[in-house]
Every structure is written in structure tokens, then in C-alpha cells.
Amino acid sequence: MSEQVFTVDALKRILLEGAGADESVDLDGDVLDTSFEDLGYESLALLETGGRIEREYGISLPDDVFSEHPTPRALVAAINALLQDAVAA
Amino acid sequence: MSTRTVITGIGVATPNGLGVEDFWAATRIGKNAIDRVTHFDPTPYPSQLAGEIRHFNAQDHLPSRLIPQTDRMTRLALVAADCAFKDAGIVPGDIAEFDMGVVTASTSGGFEFGQNELKKLWSQGSQYVSAYQSFAWFYAVNSGQISIRNGMRGPSGVVVSDHAGGLDAIAQGRRQIRKGSKLIFSGGFDASICTWGWVAQIAGGRLSTSGDPDRAYLPFDADANGYVPGEGGALLVLEDEPTARERGARNIYGEIAGYGSTFDPKPGSGREPGLRRAIEVALADAGIEADQVDVVFADAAGTPRLDREEADAISAVFGPSGVPVTAPKTMTGRLYSGAAPVDVVSALLAIRDGVIPPTTNVELSPEYAIDLVTAQPRSAPLRTALVLARGYGGFNSAVVVRAAD
Known part of the structure; x- marks a missing residue:
């Protein structure tokens, strides 16, 4: 399995595809450290986002991934760590 | 009150x-x-x-x-x-x-x-x-x-x-x-x-x-x-x-003056379907007599048995050809839960403008003793309209809408 990298741009694309974006939020702005909740994503939107990341990257996310990593920056780092673990395994 | x-x-x-x-x-x-x-x-x-x-x-x-x-x-x-x-x-x-x-x-x-x-x-x-x-x-x-x-x-x-x-x-x-x-x-x-x-x-x-x-x-x-x-x-x-x-509402289209709903008897029981009673309950709820209704918006199921039942209920309450009846849903098909609210809208606008929209494409069968408005819209002073709707499985409902002035 070749090494995959999960980027912020990929996260934004998946968020938009799966859940859209709140009218008051510009995902292209400085949102890296804004919580998903403040970005307007409720639990179902995050469930959908997580499902799409799992499908696309062939990984399994822990149930608490969004509560443990509640911002785009934290989530991207956590998913890249999971991807590296998957390559190492 | x-x-x-x-x-x-x-x-x-x-x-x-x-x-x-x-x-x-x-x-x-x-x-x-x-x-x-x-x-x-x-x-x-x-x-x-x-x-x-x-x-x-x-x-x-x-x-x-x-x-x-x-x-x-x-x-x-x-x-x-x-x-x-x-x-x-x-x-x-x-x-x-x-x-x-x-x-x-x-x-x-x-x-x-x-x-x-x-x-x-x-x-x-x-x-x-x-x-x-x-x-x-x-x-x-x-x-x-x-x-x-x-x-x-x-x-x-x-x-x-x-x-x-x-x-x-x-x-x-x-x-x-x-x-x-x-x-x-x-x-x-x-x-x-x-x-x-x-x-x-x-x-x-x-x-x-x-x-x-x-x-x-x-x-x-x-x-x-x-x-x-x-x-x-x-x-x-x-x-x-x-x-x-x-609050100075700019539109007061009318009032919801009466409502009645009934359920049909068991199929094969030979008892009368519930639509007539639903109409009578709605009229009573509105505090009006049948002759005060100016137009009926029919459920208009489009199958002979159900059309017969509806025509019979309307003639029983209003007398043979006793009130103009229309079914503008012939233009759009039946919209399920959306159909009757759309008919209520049509009824309110018909009252506002004094015009009954037509039942398009239909030539009234001589079997039915109703005054069906076909082909062309009909101008008429309107104050009170009755809207009928029936649901698959025996639901009958009727609403009376009335000008609010």
C-alpha cells in the first residue's frame, strides 16, 4: 500500500460534497483552528464526513475522532497519523 | 369563543x-x-x-x-x-x-x-x-x-x-x-x-x-x-x-371556517361512504347551511367508483347540480399531501378574484348530477368555498374557507 496524505483541501472538498457549507462560513478562509461546530457542522454532518473519508482512504476512524480532534487542523493531523499506521501495518 | x-x-x-x-x-x-x-x-x-x-x-x-x-x-x-x-x-x-x-x-x-x-x-x-x-x-x-x-x-x-x-x-x-x-x-x-x-x-x-x-x-x-x-x-x-x-398583515386571504373528517365504513359493508358526513360536519363547524357555499373544489379521484361516490355526496348535500364544482388538479395531476393545500390556495384566490378555475379536459358524464365547471373559467361572486380530499384507505376530509372581510 503506497503512502497517502490527507490534505486540508481534501477535507474541504469532502465536507462540501457530504454536507455543504454554512452560509456564514467561508471554508477557503482561515478556518484551520475553528471547531467543526462553529463551522456549522452538527454530528450527522460529521458522521457523513467521517464515512466519506473512510471510503475514500480505505481506513477506519475511531468513533470519537471528531470529539478528540474538533478542528480541521487537528483532524487532518489525526487522519495522516492513521494513514501512516496503515502503511506501517 | x-x-x-x-x-x-x-x-x-x-x-x-x-x-x-x-x-x-x-x-x-x-x-x-x-x-x-x-x-x-x-x-x-x-x-x-x-x-x-x-x-x-x-x-x-x-x-x-x-x-x-x-x-x-x-x-x-x-x-x-x-x-x-x-x-x-x-x-x-x-x-x-x-x-x-x-x-x-x-x-x-x-x-x-x-x-x-x-x-x-x-x-x-x-x-x-x-x-x-x-x-x-x-x-x-x-x-x-x-x-x-x-x-x-x-x-x-x-x-x-x-x-x-x-x-x-x-x-x-x-x-x-x-x-x-x-x-x-x-x-x-x-x-x-x-x-x-x-x-x-x-x-x-x-x-x-x-x-x-x-x-x-x-x-x-x-x-x-x-x-x-x-x-x-x-x-x-x-x-x-x-x-x-x-400587525397590519398585508394579505388576509380568508379564514379557515370549518373542518370535518370521517373514515369510510368497511369495504363491502354496504354502508354509505363517509364523504357526505365529512361535508356536513365541516358546514356545521363553519356555522353555515349548504346554500351558503359558492363553489366546491372536488377531490376528483378519476376512477368511476370514487367519482360516483363523490358526485353522490355533493348532490346529497347541495341538491342536484346545486353548486358549482371544479377540479383544477386536472391540470397538474394529483399531488398527494400537496393537492388539498393547493386547492385551498386556489379556493382563496378564486374568492379574491371572483373566478372559478376550470376542470380541464373533462366532459361531464351525464351520470353525475353536479354542476362541473369545465373548459372555461367561470366568473362568479364567491365568498365561501368547500375543499374536499380523500385518502387511500378510507380517509375523507372537508374544509370550508371563507372571505375574511
């Missing part, structure tokens, strides 16, 4: 137009919107005609957050809700959130959304099914999404009784106004012109199989051979009259 419940805003989306004025301009002149299905290829199916809403692009009206989580019927309902607020001259924040509620009817639920997710389930696996399938298909979802989008946290709910539900929801809205809510949105939307919805409707056994848009849905005609399905519906803004007048 309850105060009167008045209609102060309308949001409507039907194959004959989006928004009150477009809808009414087409309806009052009898424009036929039935045509061959384009939402999917109907070639393999015995029924191929529908009343479709064309040129509706939800992305033009709704934020992207709502698109992945909504069925077509919900998108139509949300846009209609925006229109209804505008028409009522109210901004959602004007009224306290617990004083506003939403009561809608639903017949099918979000069939197209569900169809797409089921397809993914069987072809790709459960991990491909949208998390939003959990509610997007659900009967109550239109009430819920309208409530969330507009901050309406008062009494809300959904009624599921097929076509009759459109009137039952309005009656429930009136109850909530009488109990003290300041504003209730009420009505219904269905939009299941997709292959899964289509086979479900075919299974009901009442769909027309005619391929001629002008001859497919002919209630009260000797050639009646079933109905054509359509999509869409309407939302009404209900308020109590003093509140509406106090």
Missing part, C-alpha cells in the same frame, strides 16, 4: 408555477401541465405521464448545507416556506420562536432520496449510505426542516392520511392557533416522481395508463380511467385574526 384563524401568507410550488401569482395565472385559465415524465425514462412502465415541476433548481434558493440532506419534496417545501414568510410580510425573527409552529402532511416521504441511498446500499455497501438517510426520507422531515431553518419551535408535527392529510394538517394548524400559537405553517408537499415512487404508485392500482396528456386524468368524465400523479404542494401561513390585524 375562538377567534377566527386566517390565512395571511401562501407559498406554492406546483407543475403550474412557483409562487402565488405564477401559479394562479396558469391555473385560472386552465393551463395543462401534464406531460411525459422527464425525471426518469418512463418507457418501461405502464403509466408514463405526470405533472412535473420543471426548471426548479434548489441550489438557486437554498444554502449548500441543506442540499446533501434533503429530498426534492423538502427542497420545494423549504423554498415555499421562504415565499410564504415573504408573502405574509413576516421575517422569521419577528415572532418568538415558541409561538411559531409547523404542521405539514405527507403521503410518500422522501422517496427519491431513499431510492438513491438504497441503490448505494445494494450496489456498493452500507458504508456508502448517506448519514442523512436517517431522516431525509421521513414523513415529518418537511416540518422539521422548515422549523429548523426558520427557528419555529412551537407545536409542530406531521399528518399522514394521503390526500386527506393536506386538509387534516390545516385543521391541526387551526387547533394550534386556537390553543394560543401566534403563527402556524400548514400544508403539504410530495414529490416522488422517481422509479421507486413510480412503482409504488402503480401498485396502488389507480394510475391512468393513457399516454395522451389531455385524456389521461378525467374525473367525472365517462372516460375516467385513473389519475396522473404530480409533484408539489402549498404552505399556508395561519394566524389568529386579531394578531394578524394588529
Whole structure:
């Protein structure tokens, strides 16, 4: 399995595809450290986002991934760590 | 003594137009919107005609957050809700959130959304099914999404009784106004012109199989051979009259003056169907006699037995040809939970303009002793209208709407 990298741009694309974006939020702005909740994503939107990341990257996310990593920056780092673990395994 | 419940805003989306004025301009002149299905290829199916809403692009009206989580019927309902607020001259924040509620009817639920997710389930696996399938298909979802989008946290709910539900929801809205809510949105939307919805409707056994848009849905005609399905519906803004007048409501289309609902006796019992009683209950509730009704908007099922039952009920209450009867839904097909709220809208606008929209394409069968308005709109001073709706399985409902002045 070749090494995959999960980027912020990929996260934004998946968020938009799966859940859209709140009218008051510009995902292209400085949102890296804004919580998903403040970005307007409720639990179902995050469930959908997580499902799409799992499908696309062939990984399994822990149930608490969004509560443990509640911002785009934290989530991207956590998913890249999971991807590296998957390559190492 | 309850105060009167008045209609102060309308949001409507039907194959004959989006928004009150477009809808009414087409309806009052009898424009036929039935045509061959384009939402999917109907070639393999015995029924191929529908009343479709064309040129509706939800992305033009709704934020992207709502698109992945909504069925077509919900998108139509949300846009209609925006229109209804505008028409009522109210901004959602004007009224306290617990004083506003939403009561809608639903017949099918979000069939197209569900169809797409089921397809993914069987072809790709459960991990491909949208998390939003959990509610997007659900009967109550239109009430819920309208409530969330507009901050309406008062009494809300959904009624599921097929076509009759459109009137039952309005009656429930009136109850909530009488109990003290300041504003209730009420009505219904269905939009299941997709292959899964289509086979479900075919299974009901009442769909027309005619391929001629002008001859497919002919209630009260000797050639009646079933109905054509359509999509869409309407939302009404209900308020109590003093509140509406106090805020200087710019539209007071009329009042919900009476309501009755009954259930048919067991098939084969030989007892009379419940529609006549529903009419009588609604008239009594409105405190009027039959001769005070100026026009009847019929359920117009389009199958001989049901047309017979409705014509008999109308002649029993009003006398042979005793009141003008019309069924403008011949232009759009039957809209399920949306049909009766749309008829209520037509009734209110008919009263406003003194014109009865026609039952298009139909030539009245001599078997029925009703004064059916066919071919051309009919001008008449109108003050009181009766709207009828029946639901598959025995539901009968009737609503009396009356000019509010």
C-alpha cells in the first residue's frame, strides 16, 4: 500500500460534497483552528464526513475522532497519523 | 369563543408555477401541465405521464448545507416556506420562536432520496449510505426542516392520511392557533416522481395508463380511467385574526371556517361512504347551511367508483347540480399531501378574484348530477368555498374557507 496524505483541501472538498457549507462560513478562509461546530457542522454532518473519508482512504476512524480532534487542523493531523499506521501495518 | 384563524401568507410550488401569482395565472385559465415524465425514462412502465415541476433548481434558493440532506419534496417545501414568510410580510425573527409552529402532511416521504441511498446500499455497501438517510426520507422531515431553518419551535408535527392529510394538517394548524400559537405553517408537499415512487404508485392500482396528456386524468368524465400523479404542494401561513390585524398583515386571504373528517365504513359493508358526513360536519363547524357555499373544489379521484361516490355526496348535500364544482388538479395531476393545500390556495384566490378555475379536459358524464365547471373559467361572486380530499384507505376530509372581510 503506497503512502497517502490527507490534505486540508481534501477535507474541504469532502465536507462540501457530504454536507455543504454554512452560509456564514467561508471554508477557503482561515478556518484551520475553528471547531467543526462553529463551522456549522452538527454530528450527522460529521458522521457523513467521517464515512466519506473512510471510503475514500480505505481506513477506519475511531468513533470519537471528531470529539478528540474538533478542528480541521487537528483532524487532518489525526487522519495522516492513521494513514501512516496503515502503511506501517 | 375562538377567534377566527386566517390565512395571511401562501407559498406554492406546483407543475403550474412557483409562487402565488405564477401559479394562479396558469391555473385560472386552465393551463395543462401534464406531460411525459422527464425525471426518469418512463418507457418501461405502464403509466408514463405526470405533472412535473420543471426548471426548479434548489441550489438557486437554498444554502449548500441543506442540499446533501434533503429530498426534492423538502427542497420545494423549504423554498415555499421562504415565499410564504415573504408573502405574509413576516421575517422569521419577528415572532418568538415558541409561538411559531409547523404542521405539514405527507403521503410518500422522501422517496427519491431513499431510492438513491438504497441503490448505494445494494450496489456498493452500507458504508456508502448517506448519514442523512436517517431522516431525509421521513414523513415529518418537511416540518422539521422548515422549523429548523426558520427557528419555529412551537407545536409542530406531521399528518399522514394521503390526500386527506393536506386538509387534516390545516385543521391541526387551526387547533394550534386556537390553543394560543401566534403563527402556524400548514400544508403539504410530495414529490416522488422517481422509479421507486413510480412503482409504488402503480401498485396502488389507480394510475391512468393513457399516454395522451389531455385524456389521461378525467374525473367525472365517462372516460375516467385513473389519475396522473404530480409533484408539489402549498404552505399556508395561519394566524389568529386579531394578531394578524394588529400587525397590519398585508394579505388576509380568508379564514379557515370549518373542518370535518370521517373514515369510510368497511369495504363491502354496504354502508354509505363517509364523504357526505365529512361535508356536513365541516358546514356545521363553519356555522353555515349548504346554500351558503359558492363553489366546491372536488377531490376528483378519476376512477368511476370514487367519482360516483363523490358526485353522490355533493348532490346529497347541495341538491342536484346545486353548486358549482371544479377540479383544477386536472391540470397538474394529483399531488398527494400537496393537492388539498393547493386547492385551498386556489379556493382563496378564486374568492379574491371572483373566478372559478376550470376542470380541464373533462366532459361531464351525464351520470353525475353536479354542476362541473369545465373548459372555461367561470366568473362568479364567491365568498365561501368547500375543499374536499380523500385518502387511500378510507380517509375523507372537508374544509370550508371563507372571505375574511
